[in-house]
Amino acid sequence: MILADFPLPLQVYPDREAVELPAGSVLVHREAAEERSRAEGGWPPQRWDVLPIFEEDPHDFHFLTEDGDKWPLRSEKRLTEFWARSGEGSICIDITGISTHIWPILVRSALGTGRQVDALYIEPAAYNFRGDPDDWALYELSERRIGVEPLPGFGGLRGVPSERLTFVALLGFEGARIAHALERDEIEPGKAISIVGAPGFRPEYPIHTILSNRIVLRDDDRWQYVRYVRANCPFSLFRQLDEIALSAPEDVLRIALMGTRPHALGAVLFAVLSTGRVELIHDYPIPHRNRTSGHSRALLYHLSEFAAGLTTGPEDEAT
Amino acid sequence: MEAVPPGASIDPADKRVESELLAAVFGAYKDEWLDKDVFGYFEEPQYWPDLSGRRPCVLEGGRGTGKTTVLRGMSYQGQFARAEHNIGSVGEWKYFGLYHKIDAGRVTAMRGEELEEEQWIRLFSHYLNLILCDSLCGLLAWLEQHGIAVDLPAASCTAVAATLNLEPLASHQALAGAIRESLDHFESYVNNVADGGGPRLSMRGAPVERLIDSLREQTFFADRSFVFLVDEYENLEPYQQRVVNTLVKHTKPGWSWKIGVRELGWKDTSTLAASEWLEDPADYRRIPITSRFDDAAFRTFAAQVCSKRLQRLWSELAAAGREPRGGPDLERLLPGLSDEEEALALGVEKQILEVEPVLGRVARKLEMEAPTRPSPLTQYLILHWSETHPDEGGLDAVVEDYLRNPEKWSGRQVNYGRQALFSVREGLSGIRKYYAGWEVLCRLAGSNIRYLLQLVEQSILKGIVAGGELGDPVEPRWQTVAAFEIAEKNLRQLEGRSSEGAQLQRLALGLGRIFGELAARGARGAPEVDQFELGEERLSATEEDRLERLLREAIMTLALVRERSNKSQSPLEVKGDLYSLHPIFSAFFTFTYRRKRKMKLAPSVLLGLIDEPRRTLAPLIGDDPEDDSEHRGTAVEIAQIAIFEDDFDDPR
Numbered sequence: 001m002i003l004a005d006f007p008l009p010l011q012v013y014p015d016r017e018a019v020e021l022p023a024g025s026v027l028v029h030r031e032a033a034e035e036r037s038r039a040e041g042g043w044p045p046q047r048w049d050v051l052p053i054f055e056e057d058p059h060d061f062h063f064l065t066e067d068g069d070k071w072p073l074r075s076e077k078r079l080t081e082f083w084a085r086s087g088e089g090s091i092c093i094d095i096t097g098i099s100t101h102i103w104p105i106l107v108r109s110a111l112g113t114g115r116q117v118d119a120l121y122i123e124p125a126a127y128n129f130r131g132d133p134d135d136w137a138l139y140e141l142s143e144r145r146i147g148v149e150p151l152p153g154f155g156g157l158r159g160v161p162s163e164r165l166t167f168v169a170l171l172g173f174e175g176a177r178i179a180h181a182l183e184r185d186e187i188e189p190g191k192a193i194s195i196v197g198a199p200g201f202r203p204e205y206p207i208h209t210i211l212s213n214r215i216v217l218r219d220d221d222r223w224q225y226v227r228y229v230r231a232n233c234p235f236s237l238f239r240q241l242d243e244i245a246l247s248a249p250e251d252v253l254r255i256a257l258m259g260t261r262p263h264a265l266g267a268v269l270f271a272v273l274s275t276g277r278v279e280l281i282h283d284y285p286i287p288h289r290n291r292t293s294g295h296s297r298a299l300l301y302h303l304s305e306f307a308a309g310l311t312t313g314p315e316d317e318a319t
Numbered sequence: 320m321e322a323v324p325p326g327a328s329i330d331p332a333d334k335r336v337e338s339e340l341l342a343a344v345f346g347a348y349k350d351e352w353l354d355k356d357v358f359g360y361f362e363e364p365q366y367w368p369d370l371s372g373r374r375p376c377v378l379e380g381g382r383g384t385g386k387t388t389v390l391r392g393m394s395y396q397g398q399f400a401r402a403e404h405n406i407g408s409v410g411e412w413k414y415f416g417l418y419h420k421i422d423a424g425r426v427t428a429m430r431g432e433e434l435e436e437e438q439w440i441r442l443f444s445h446y447l448n449l450i451l452c453d454s455l456c457g458l459l460a461w462l463e464q465h466g467i468a469v470d471l472p473a474a475s476c477t478a479v480a481a482t483l484n485l486e487p488l489a490s491h492q493a494l495a496g497a498i499r500e501s502l503d504h505f506e507s508y509v510n511n512v513a514d515g516g517g518p519r520l521s522m523r524g525a526p527v528e529r530l531i532d533s534l535r536e537q538t539f540f541a542d543r544s545f546v547f548l549v550d551e552y553e554n555l556e557p558y559q560q561r562v563v564n565t566l567v568k569h570t571k572p573g574w575s576w577k578i579g580v581r582e583l584g585w586k587d588t589s590t591l592a593a594s595e596w597l598e599d600p601a602d603y604r605r606i607p608i609t610s611r612f613d614d615a616a617f618r619t620f621a622a623q624v625c626s627k628r629l630q631r632l633w634s635e636l637a638a639a640g641r642e643p644r645g646g647p648d649l650e651r652l653l654p655g656l657s658d659e660e661e662a663l664a665l666g667v668e669k670q671i672l673e674v675e676p677v678l679g680r681v682a683r684k685l686e687m688e689a690p691t692r693p694s695p696l697t698q699y700l701i702l703h704w705s706e707t708h709p710d711e712g713g714l715d716a717v718v719e720d721y722l723r724n725p726e727k728w729s730g731r732q733v734n735y736g737r738q739a740l741f742s743v744r745e746g747l748s749g750i751r752k753y754y755a756g757w758e759v760l761c762r763l764a765g766s767n768i769r770y771l772l773q774l775v776e777q778s779i780l781k782g783i784v785a786g787g788e789l790g791d792p793v794e795p796r797w798q799t800v801a802a803f804e805i806a807e808k809n810l811r812q813l814e815g816r817s818s819e820g821a822q823l824q825r826l827a828l829g830l831g832r833i834f835g836e837l838a839a840r841g842a843r844g845a846p847e848v849d850q851f852e853l854g855e856e857r858l859s860a861t862e863e864d865r866l867e868r869l870l871r872e873a874i875m876t877l878a879l880v881r882e883r884s885n886k887s888q889s890p891l892e893v894k895g896d897l898y899s900l901h902p903i904f905s906a907f908f909t910f911t912y913r914r915k916r917k918m919k920l921a922p923s924v925l926l927g928l929i930d931e932p933r934r935t936l937a938p939l940i941g942d943d944p945e946d947d948s949e950h951r952g953t954a955v956e957i958a959q960i961a962i963f964e965d966d967f968d969d970p971r
Contacts, residue, residue: 060432061431061432061433061513062432072433072513073513074431074433074509074510074511074512074513074514075433075511075512075513075514076511076514077511077514078513078514145818146818147427147818148423148424148818149423149424149427149428150424150425150427150428152431152510153510153511154510155424155425155427155428155506155509155510156424156425156428156506157425157428157429157446157502157505157506157509158499158502158503158506162420162422175814175815176814176815176820176821177815178815179812179814179815179816179820180815180816180817180818180820182815183812183815183816184423184424184554185422185423185424215808215811215812215814215815216815219808219812254424279424279425281424283818
């Protein structure tokens with residue numbers, strides 16, 4: 001695969017109020033407990049339709065719309081219908097408040113419509129530190145985790161032996177999450193590549209990420225296999241994943257979405273657009289109500305534009 | 320592993336060669352990582368004979384107890400490697416083991432609200448057929464690669480294909496390709512399962528049986544059997560376990576099952592038939608690894624495992640012209656300390672200076688012959704007893720009691736001698752208790768071979784880094800430092816071992832503080848308390864469920880080990896059992912690694928250690944509680960009951 005060079009198709013706004021979407025767009029949005037996911041004053045320009053979605057149990061395989069309709073995640077047909085109902089304009093998926101087991105399948109199905117597809121992400125002003133200084137963890141952003149499972153619609157069931165797995169850990173501020181995924185899969189250190197978001201949303205965040213994951217990184221010298229990718233850039237992550245995939249062309253890439261949402265978006269794009277075998281896993285965290293405070297920059301990622309810019313290289317043609 | 324070239328010029332002071340080789344030989348302690356080397360280090364455990372034969376077996380043990388090594392050792396690849404890659408040995412094999420690790424990242428995709436469980440059962444049964452047939456085809460391909468061609472007639476391939484609802488196929492290679500294609504379609508289907516449609520499903524076990532029958536019709540496989548080696552069974556959903564259980568219950572001639580599962584990981588022992596369970600020994604043989612290993616048996620097995628690695632290390636170094644001094648003898652390399660030696664190492668001599676003059680003076684007062692000088696540890700116990708029992712009248716009175724009642728003090732030494740060691744350096748920095756010696760390291764490992772490999776590697780490494788030579792006995796202090804660091808590492812890693820990991824870590828930290836505090840009290844409390852059972856207390860249904868879930872997770876992740884107190888209850892019930900922190904943690908918190916005495920802990924205290932560790936711990940470990948009188952009273956009472964109700968003079 002050949003990746004388009006810079007400029008990457010993204011726009012950065014100082015805050016949510018400054019975001020501009022094409023007229024006639026539909027913005028799929030979920031209001032969660034975090035302040036950054038709430039648009040209390042409405043969306044200023046209001047030149048687009050906001051399509052709110054709702055979630056019930058954190059482990060459900062569906063989401064709901066205002067009319068009470070239930071939309072299964074593992075149904076290409078129903079998701080096609082979902083988008084058909086939203087008109088013909090461009091699609092923007094606000095990945096800030098929608099749970100990570102839901103928005104990836106929306107991204108995949110939206111890209112299948114042939115319409116312009118963007119994703120919106122609002123950075124928080126800050127992640128909140130853990131209260132108890134005696135604890136070993138810096139942050140506790142989730143109350144608990146349900147368990148590591150394939151992301152709905154992105155599971156792999158082919159008979160690939162475990163030694164042909166390359167594990168990509170998208171690191172966040174809760175080291176236990178990735179540690180659990182690595183422990184469960186018992187991945188050999190050299191086959192587990194960790195991604196740190198650097199530069200981060202804030203200058204200090206990369207070191208917080210390293211500190212939060214120090215146990216995993218120190219064990220078995222995993223620190224030797226760390227790569228750094230801008231925390232808010234899915235396209236840079238896509239590029240990095242492409243490099244990793246090329247270095248192990250026979251392997252299945254199992255990517256653990258436990259870092260930043262823009263990184264998770266990059267992994268989803270890679271799973272959708274690459275020709276290799278990719279599995280996405282997630283641990284269904286129940287977020288703390290006060291995990292973040294405030295809101296900061298807004299980033300608009302032009303996904304369909306990025307997809308259109310990919311071309312098939314000679315290696316792919318040969319295969 | 321890359322050997323150092325013979326005759327290479329190496330600075331004798333440079334220990335990197337030794338360190339790197341040590342890490343290479345011991346460091347890759349997870350069977351999954353050793354790759355080809357896994358078979359080079361293979362040792363048959365004591366229970367190996369129980370695994371042979373046609374009877375299905377369930378190998379049960381925590382992480383690191385060697386299940387994977389054993390199962391992979393039984394696989395055809397393992398058999399071949401253990402036969403030193405002699406393809407001629409294949410002709411003598413009685414069975415072909417087919418290893419399959421259950422990948423939770425995959426099988427958990429087959430659950431969800433879109434289908435009823437009955438439908439998931441049919442889907443999973445079909446998936447299992449595909450996977451098992453694929454592994455049988457993999458065996459044929461492997462044999463072919465090694466020059467043994469077993470051709471399956473087209474009619475047989477077509478018959479198998481028919482059971483999988485595939486088109487007629489002319490060869491096993493074509494069958495393998497069609498199965499892989501079916502798996503691809505199956506994956507796409509599950510990822511859009513709500514859309515309906517779906518593949519035509521096969522009957523549970525039918526394609527596997529047909530394929531095995533066809534293979535056994537071939538001369539090469541006649542009178543030989545196939546064994547499915549299913550590892551990490553705990554990763555299957557309960558309904559998926561029922562599907563496999565059903566196949567195990569109705570095992571057909573020519574094939575069998577050996578299953579590896581974590582303790583408590585076998586969530587459902589029933590089959591798909593109503594009121595039908597897998598029963599031991601009627602249907603299978605259960606092999607609980609930990610209880611099969613008493614201390615001596617584990618030491619023997621562990622010595623075989625470690626010696627093989629040490630011999631490899633010694634020969635690599637010899638090839639590099641750096642042969643270590645002495646042989647790779649574990650007891651010599653890892654010497655321990657007797658209680659008396661440890662007392663001296665901890666510095667009791669400085670503390671007991673006043674005891675001997677008092678002994679002489681009191682003996683003269685009693686007109687007794689001057690006693691033989693008691694050992695330093697005994698003198699320390701006398702002193703410590705007088706300090707911890709002020710109501711007994713001070714040092715002179717305690718010495719008098721010692722001289723008048725030698726039998727009583729003989730028993731006291733048995734009960735409290737080792738306990739007193741924990742208090743020698745109370746409140747001081749540095750080593751407060753030694754954890755050293757091959758036997759002690761084996762006890763710390765708690766029948767866990769992975770922990771033991773870590774302890775041995777790090778002890779030897781610490782010895783080298785401290786300036787010793789590889790092959791020299793490792794000083795007890797470096798073994799102790801290694802044990803402390805391994806304990807800390809595993810404690811920190813607890814957080815990642817489960818989705819409840821953070822809670823388990825807090826539980827372990829809290830319990831460790833309690834047991835450490837009880838140990839440091841020395842003769843003020845019960846000797847060597849390191850187990851607990853749950854006290855009677857009414858909890859809400861939600862709290863009961865949570866406690867049960869946490870205990871199960873704690874056992875599965877080796878935060879806790881349990882001792883069944885009621886053998887008649889189901890192996891899946893946990894709440895009536897006796898628990899202790901895994902002995903690997905004892906060096907970090909400084910408490911005993913020997914399972915000796917128990918205390919009672921109220922369930923609410925256990926949950927309090929997780930939810931409000933400071934408040935819960937303060938009254939239990941003697942800190943000044945800030946405020947919380949109600950809770951404090953309960954906890955203190957429980958701690959006191961626990962300490963004073965036990966029969967101290969009847970060590971189990």
